[in-house]
Amino acid sequence: MRRNWWKILCIILLLYTCWAGFLGGVPAKPILNETIRNLYFHVSMWFSMMIFFTISLVNAIRYLANPQVQRFDILSTEYAKTGIIFGVLGLITGAIWANYTWGKPWSNDPKQLGAAIALLIYFAYLVLRNSIEDPEKKARVSAVYNIFAFALLFPTLWIVPRLMESLHPGGMGNPAMNPNDIDSRMRIIFWPAAVPGWTLLGVWITSLKIRWKTLEEKKLSNAH
Amino acid sequence: MKKKNYQMPTKLKYLLLTSFLMLNLFIANAQDSTRVAEKPDMTEVTLGSETAGVMDQAPEMADLMRSNGKIYVVVAVVLTILIGIFLYLIRLDKKISRLEKEK
Numbered sequence: 001m002r003r004n005w006w007k008i009l010c011i012i013l014l015l016y017t018c019w020a021g022f023l024g025g026v027p028a029k030p031i032l033n034e035t036i037r038n039l040y041f042h043v044s045m046w047f048s049m050m051i052f053f054t055i056s057l058v059n060a061i062r063y064l065a066n067p068q069v070q071r072f073d074i075l076s077t078e079y080a081k082t083g084i085i086f087g088v089l090g091l092i093t094g095a096i097w098a099n100y101t102w103g104k105p106w107s108n109d110p111k112q113l114g115a116a117i118a119l120l121i122y123f124a125y126l127v128l129r130n131s132i133e134d135p136e137k138k139a140r141v142s143a144v145y146n147i148f149a150f151a152l153l154f155p156t157l158w159i160v161p162r163l164m165e166s167l168h169p170g171g172m173g174n175p176a177m178n179p180n181d182i183d184s185r186m187r188i189i190f191w192p193a194a195v196p197g198w199t200l201l202g203v204w205i206t207s208l209k210i211r212w213k214t215l216e217e218k219k220l221s222n223a224h
Numbered sequence: 225m226k227k228k229n230y231q232m233p234t235k236l237k238y239l240l241l242t243s244f245l246m247l248n249l250f251i252a253n254a255q256d257s258t259r260v261a262e263k264p265d266m267t268e269v270t271l272g273s274e275t276a277g278v279m280d281q282a283p284e285m286a287d288l289m290r291s292n293g294k295i296y297v298v299v300a301v302v303l304t305i306l307i308g309i310f311l312y313l314i315r316l317d318k319k320i321s322r323l324e325k326e327k
């Protein structure tokens with residue numbers, strides 16, 4: 001139990017997010033109306049994704065520094081995979097939201113395109129990984145590619161969307177949000193509950209996959 | 225092996241029990257507020273002369289699950305899905321822990 005406190009925290013935070021997220025007060029905005037509540041879900045996906053990709057990058061670098069530690073490779077891969085899932089969910093939920101506020105699900109907006117390109121680069125990470133047979137080569141090449149993929153998040157998600165005209169809120173200093181759109185009633189749900197809650201859920205799922213992978217690797221090495 | 229086969233169903237039972245308890249909490253809450261909301265309606269029935277007018281009012285005033293544009297129904301659905309995912313994750317977690325202990 002002492003080691004699992006964060007899982008309980010995750011459950012509490014997400015239950016609170018889904019309760020207060022639907023029933024709490026929100027500012028009344030034209031066009032957005034009640035869809036402003038998507039902030040707790042859609043925007044949290046992107047925040048979580050960036051956290052997972054950062055953890056993945058750190059472990060890729062740790063693997064390259066210590067190639068004998070296979071655990072870093074497992075950590076790096078599994079966090080990248082969870083990040084991709086959260087990113088895809090963010091893109092789909094964004095398209096649903098856009099359909100009812102911008103008029104159509106995909107309007108080739110610089111932020112939509114940037115996010116799609118960033119995700120395609122991470123898809124290529126998985127393709128590259130699965131195309132190499134030799135386990136050591138696979139781990140090394142994919143760790144190097146991971147650094148490249150993370151580096152491309154800068155132009156695709158953080159720089160270009162700030163410079164170009166967009167339908168998406170934010171810009172001029174913030175790539176995703178306009179801080180004036182939300183008020184303190186929303187901030188108190190978004191920052192302490194929604195972002196850490198969804199992130200912890202992803203960490204929980206990833207930790208299960210890491211443990212399963214570790215068991216599998218042990219089984220493989222015992223078989224040899 | 226026998227001992228492990230015995231452990232599985234007890235944990236499952238425990239999980240199912242907790243999930244049912246949680247669902248009951250939802251329904252109990254909804255009914256509680258129904259009763260509270262109904263009481264003023266009943267006084268209106270006795271005070272008002274026309275029952276038809278009261279009948280029109282009563283369903284809207286009656287229960288929490290139908291108020292606020294029925295948003296509570298959506299909240300109940302989302303929370304049920306969340307709890308389901310959590311129970312599934314907890315089970316997976318325990319299964320993997322058992323595998324780790326076996327080694």
